[in-house]
Amino acid sequence: MPSLHNNMGNPRNKCALQPGHSLMDWIRLGNSGKDLTGVGGRIKPVSPSELALHNSINDAWLAIRGRVYNITHYLPYHPGGPEELMRGAGMDATELFDKVHPWVNYDSLLAKCLVGPLSFDRPDGDELFNAPSRPDRLREPSKAQELVRKSMENLANCITPVRKKITAKSEENVKGSPPSKIMQSLIQSSDLPVSISRRAASSPSKTTDRSKGPPPLRFDWIQTSTKIVVSIYTGYLANPGGCAKLLDGSLSVEIATNGWLRIFRLAPEGNLRDPLQLKIYSESGKIEVVAFKSECKLWKGCGETSFSEAIPITTPMRVQCRVMEVGTISHDTSLLTLAPIIGPVLVPLGHHVRVHYKESDSECIRSYTPIGEGWDRSPNDYSALKLAVKRYETGTLSPYLTSLNLGDVITLSGSYGNFQLQQLKSVKTIYLIAAGTGITPMLPLLRFTLSRSNPRCERVHLIFFNKTEEDILFRNVFDEIVRQDERLNVLNVLSNASASWKGLKGRISMDILASVIPKEAASSPTLFACLCGPTEFTHTGMDLLKKIGIKEDFIHAFIG
Ligand code: HEM
Numbered sequence: 371m372p373s374l375h376n377n378m379g380n381p382r383n384k385c386a387l388q389p390g391h392s393l394m395d396w397i398r399l400g401n402s403g404k405d406l407t408g409v410g411g412r413i414k415p416v417s418p419s420e421l422a423l424h425n426s427i428n429d430a431w432l433a434i435r436g437r438v439y440n441i442t443h444y445l446p447y448h449p450g451g452p453e454e455l456m457r458g459a460g461m462d463a464t465e466l467f468d469k470v471h472p473w474v475n476y477d478s479l480l481a482k483c484l485v486g487p488l489s490f491d492r493p494d495g496d497e498l499f500n501a502p503s504r505p506d507r508l509r510e511p512s513k514a515q516e517l518v519r520k521s522m523e524n525l526a527n528c529i530t531p532v533r534k535k536i537t538a539k540s541e542e543n544v545k546g547s548p549p550s551k552i553m554q555s556l557i558q559s560s561d562l563p564v565s566i567s568r569r570a571a572s573s574p575s576k577t578t579d580r581s582k583g584p585p586p587l588r589f590d591w592i593q594t595s596t597k598i599v600v601s602i603y604t605g606y607l608a609n610p611g612g613c614a615k616l617l618d619g620s621l622s623v624e625i626a627t628n629g630w631l632r633i634f635r636l637a638p639e640g641n642l643r644d645p646l647q648l649k650i651y652s653e654s655g656k657i658e659v660v661a662f663k664s665e666c667k668l669w670k671g672c673g674e675t676s677f678s679e680a681i682p683i684t685t686p687m688r689v690q691c692r693v694m695e696v697g698t699i700s701h702d703t704s705l706l707t708l709a710p711i712i713g714p715v716l717v718p719l720g721h722h723v724r725v726h727y728k729e730s731d732s733e734c735i736r737s738y739t740p741i742g743e744g745w746d747r748s749p750n751d752y753s754a755l756k757l758a759v760k761r762y763e764t765g766t767l768s769p770y771l772t773s774l775n776l777g778d779v780i781t782l783s784g785s786y787g788n789f790q791l792q793q794l795k796s797v798k799t800i801y802l803i804a805a806g807t808g809i810t811p812m813l814p815l816l817r818f819t820l821s822r823s824n825p826r827c828e829r830v831h832l833i834f835f836n837k838t839e840e841d842i843l844f845r846n847v848f849d850e851i852v853r854q855d856e857r858l859n860v861l862n863v864l865s866n867a868s869a870s871w872k873g874l875k876g877r878i879s880m881d882i883l884a885s886v887i888p889k890e891a892a893s894s895p896t897l898f899a900c901l902c903g904p905t906e907f908t909h910t911g912m913d914l915l916k917k918i919g920i921k922e923d924f925i926h927a928f929i930g
Pocket residue numbers: 381382383384385444448449450451454455456457458463466467470471474475476479480531532533534550552
């Protein structure tokens with residue numbers, strides 16, 4: 371059969387699917403218990419050479435963003451036709467996939483077809499995976515299975531895999547267009563809750579001075595019968611901040627990028643209810659707002675939408691937050707989980723907030739960097755701000771913060787900081803150098819760097835200075851990441867180590883830094899270093915890094 375692509379001269383031609391091969395049929399097949407992985411469902415790393423072997427119509431695998439999927443069973447269900455899908459067989463098809471339809475929710479669609487991670491630098495990945503010296507890897511399937519479970523949950527919720535690229539620009543408020551044919555047939559044939567994909571285009575209405583204003587924002591939305599998800603695209607590494615709230619029944623999303631504020635408003639077709647969820651995809655700059663419907667029902671459209679003019683931000687916002695949890699991270703450090711009362715708040719990566727505390731007539735203010743997700747045991751809640759607070763017995767604020775009770779309310783302002791995510795645009799090796807609670811801005815950065823796909827980060831070095839072993843915050847989480855991802859290298863250095871400590875001892879010094887930063891690589895534009903800790907530590911670190919040969923533009927010092 372000739373390729374649709376070549377035949378029509380159009381890379382985006384949809385193909386008529388055979389009866390019994392609708393999206394809903396595919397979901398049913400996925401839920402039928404049939405093994406769609408072809409390898410018994412056991413997650414295993416796949417080397418590029420192994421991937422290349424699976425390139426025939428009866429045995430086809432492809433990789434997207436580092437995950438290998440068996441697409442054999444999906445071929446007849448692919449709306450673009452099997453031949454088109456086969457163009458990606460046996461290879462890393464990320465680029466091809468993104469060229470045609472980057473909005474397609476492939477990870478949900480192919481959740482049951484996941485073979486395992488693509489192991490670039492481990493041709494013998496399979497051996498390593500089974501190596502007796504790394505027994506933890508054998509337990510990993512539970513993690514991978516969790517991933518599969520989550521993706522399938524998305525499918526079960528029927529979050530639509532279909533999202534359209536937004537190209538049109540309009541000064542007008544825009545309403546969604548009718549559901550696509552695939553979606554219409556899905557709605558008619560289905561007895562399950564169904565979602566409709568709609569797209570809308572936008573640009574900021576009338577920016578006062580376009581030459582000075584920020585680039586336009588785009589958005590789209592999808593729905594299930596219980597919720598709508600609005601995605602706002604701020605741009606690659608734009609590192610936005612902001613908040614989402616429900617105001618008189620309308621959804622309002624404030625988006626701060628590079629000193630400009632814009633407000634997205636949605637007067638929804640039906641009623642929405644709190645709590646909202648807000649999530650950021652830092653690399654793409656996508657902000658995702660999840661809003662639950664008051665009534666379980668599909669809407670014809672999302673409602674009326676608009677973007678405000680871009681206005682320069684002059685004052686950081688102040689928000690009241692309710693204490694959700696006060697947990698313990700170490701013998702002297704607590705983790706304060708806060709929920710902003712207005713609705714979820716987004717702090718840009720590498721930025722901090724200030725906690726305000728009024729005692730009699732004076733106000734005490736301290737800076738804290740939210741640590742982001744995945745550092746404590748509580749489930750991911752993208753709407754909470756988590757602050758690591760070290761208790762100083764004679765301090766003013768920390769004894770107060772660490773003795774707060776559930777439901778108490780405190781005031782935060784923010785965000786503050788001059789860290790630009792764009793600085794990391796071409797970075798492949800990063801040095802995160804921290805002392806004590808100076809680790810906090812490094813945590814979200816570490817997760818971000820390891821999860822990046824473009825360019826893929828090659829190495830993250832964490833050099834962590836503390837007094838004693840007990841002071842090393844999040845040590846078990848670092849150990850866990852190191853077990854899963856060999857790109858992370860952690861070097862703990864103690865200034866007051868016990869006799870049993872086998873690691874490095876001392877304070878920040880040329881010897882220690884030079885042992886991990888090769889002088890000949892120091893001036894590479896793909897290398898970057900971040901520093902955070904007490905002022906003296908940061909200044910010393912800065913001087914040493916420059917002496918090693920790292921240029922100032924490639925060093926960022928976090929100073930609260
Ligand atoms: C990497 C090789 C791939 C190529 C060359 C390819 C090509 C195409 C083409 C030409 C279309 C029709 C364009 C349109 O009108 O929308 C299409 C649609 C579609 N493809 Fe693929 N595809 C690939 C991989 C995948 C994968 C891995 C999935 C997900 C499991 C997928 C899911 C879809 C879906 C859901 C549509 C309908 C999209 C829409 O209506 O917006 N494709 N594909």
